[in-house]
Amino acid sequence: MNINENPGKGKFGYWIKTSITARMFMVGFLTLVLLIPLMYVQDLIKERKNRQSEVIHEIGTKWGEEVVLYGPMLKLPYKTYTEKKVKDEKTNKIYTETIEDIAYVYLFPKSLDVKAEIDPEEKYYGIYKTAVYDSKMKVSGSFSRPQLLEEAEIRDEDILWNKAKIIIKTSNLKGVSSTVKLHLGQSDYEFSSKYNGETDYQPEFVSLHTLESKAIREGDLPMKKNVNFSLQMNVKGSKQISFIPIGKETTTEIRSDWKTANFFGEFLPYNDDKITETGFDARWKVLDINRPFSQYHFNAPPNLRQFAYGVNFMIPVDEYQKSERSSKYGFLVIGLTFLIFFLIQSISKIHIHPFQYLMIGLALVMFYTLLISISEHSNFFKAYLIAGASIIVLISVYSKSILKSNKFAGLIAVSLISLYTFIYVIIQLESYALLVGSLGLFLILATVMFVSRKIDWGNQ
Template identity: 60%
Template sequence: MDNYSPQESNASRLLNWLKNSITARMVIIGFLTLVLLIPLFMVQDLIAERAQRQKQIISEINDKWGDEVILLGPILKLPYRSFKEKHITNSYNEVTTESIEEIRYLYLFPDQLNISSQIDPRRKKRGIYQTAVYKSKNTITGNFSVPDINSEDILEENLLWDKARIVFKTSNLKGVNNQLKISMDGKEYNFSSKFQGQDRQSGNTELFIMESSVLKQESVPQKKSIDFRMNISVNGSSEISFIPIGKTTEAELSSNWNTNSFTGNFLPFNEDKMTDDGFNAKWKILDINRPFPQNFNNRLPDLTEYAFGVNFMIPVDEYQKSERATKYGFLVIGLTFLLFFLIQTLSKIPIHPFQYLMIGLGLVMFYTLLISISEHSSFLTAYLIAGISVILMISLYSKSILKIWKFPVFIGLSLIALYSFIYVIIQLESYALLVGSIGLFLILAGVMFVSRKIDWNNY
């Protein structure tokens, strides 16, 4: 008499269903794909952590060398007397009027402002990280014309010409490496820093104020136009820019750096600004080109948003490209699993879920290799090394599973095409969506073509 166990019969049927059912294999493969998202997300966190570490190191280098530079000035600061009436009521309800005097300031911009800047950038490294720093020599010339104060309702006799000063502002006091002075009609005046509470709530780059000593009578534009000249040598990092405060502002910036970009509200007008040896960019900006006047009464507003200049870019950002590559990780894992699933279904060769898991982990390993190698070489080199290594590993491993060479060769070629396709998408910007959509359409069409031979009714 045979011993019959209903539990063993049910377990056997379940095991056979898991082995032979396409539905069961699809569920298991889908589950494994979701599980592999965990290490994929961990790789993305690793990239974000390394990118943040890069920013910290670059910030430390820039802080020691000198941050980005914004230059504003020179500006004529002209005090004047202002009077306001104050009504006083005494105990007998008699009202008297008292005139109170206060000192206010008129900030006058130059009529002509000429900027000539020679910039010497270089790469500064710490370990595997690097940033762009520079030394710059800037010559600023121009003139102040006799101001027209009628529009400001200020009387000529209330102007305190004997207390006029020149104001100059910069975002980077630390980087200034020469004694700052200005020549006004042949007379020189030294600048000194003026302490002020900085507004850190505005979100804009803070500018520090320097003021000259009091101008002599022959140096103020009270009766005639006064020419000025000043030289400033300043170290900075990443970017240098100027604010066009002249009624006519002309600037010429030159350097031997050829991977820069021009920033701000105004672009150079000369077409030959970029060469293989660097750049020589020229600007001409009129007062009607910018939305602020030639003078301000009592308060000098924040004008940094109207600056123009140049950014010294490090050409590539490996972490950004690696992050973009990981976003296609789910696609790579899903399509590779789909490829093995179709081979398994059509060839009847069994593939264990553990083998699917090993293949998936091999695909995830591509991204850790990519980020680690790209820190020491170019992104293309890292992509080639990581891609070839993973493709060879998976192809050789699939040979041990599928026994014959034609399937591993097909898998290897498919992975080469897939990784090449993703690399092209990463490099593209404007056409990334178009190329990606066409590529996915072709992949879907190929899967539909191959799967048409499967008789789904038998499963």
């Protein structure tokens, strides 16, 4: 017997075909089911993004990590005395014993001037790329006899000037491509790497290593007058370069032909003409009153990396971020597309099988795999255009075969074009994303309400 001739027999397929409520539940269930492959796509995007980070880190490890310069500093030892009461076991008398020890004070320079010439280039590893650079740094300044020696009641005879040394803390020793030599006073001093067993590591910062000179000659020390110094360093690095303003007055100038400079840190360049047609020429000036630390520190140099400033040379690759943001709208795209087919089915009485809904949903999910794979070899706009056009053509042709109407197929195509354009605009916007998204959803809701008024909801 034909099911259409005897609806009273009632089968599940007939109920799905004729009941609006059943179709609503079916469409909602399929939408939820398609969230499973959509989550797998989001995991794929995260995996590819992590792979990119691993490759960039690998390139940086081989070429040289980011460069941070902290110094030079004068490491000055001095004698300290503590009194300890000791009991003589034979006489049971208690007497005071003076214990002599060595402590250190780290003196920052009176003036510090840094000039850096950066020559960046792009390095490729498969489909991934990152920025690396050669840097030539000229550091100059002066040390002065600090007032702290009197303020801290350190006597002149307790200061071990003959054991004073210059230290520099810096990252990326692997990238140093020339001998590090400091001209202080009338002499030159070479530096050697010093390992003291300390990791000096924090997850949010690169590790800093210590370079130390030999003992400074008496005539080159700021015992009575200011002593000038100069230093040159050639370092290969990646990602970024930064400096810590430890001078009482610190000036910095960084030049490069890199056209996508991103300045960061606690202090920003003061010159308005820092960006030029051929690159950038950025300048900083930081006074001791501008930062919350003093010109001297006892026992050990403090961790001042949070006050570093400089330039980031990372290539702005946001394809993965945009793909990830796009996939977060996947539920909206699938739901609204199914809603359009549901309204067409309800108004025109054309039957659409659940399997056909499923095929349409899988095509919508396939959009994101196309997007991420194409964007790895092109920019995001081209990838979005190609992936979107492919899926729109596929679904439009498929809908023509199941709806048997050019008009409905055209409506589907226009709706998908509008929807994907709407999503793309939201992704590009930052400050106005919420406003545009809210207005767009309002218009979509108004359209659905307008169209659905023609449906005979009495057929439940």
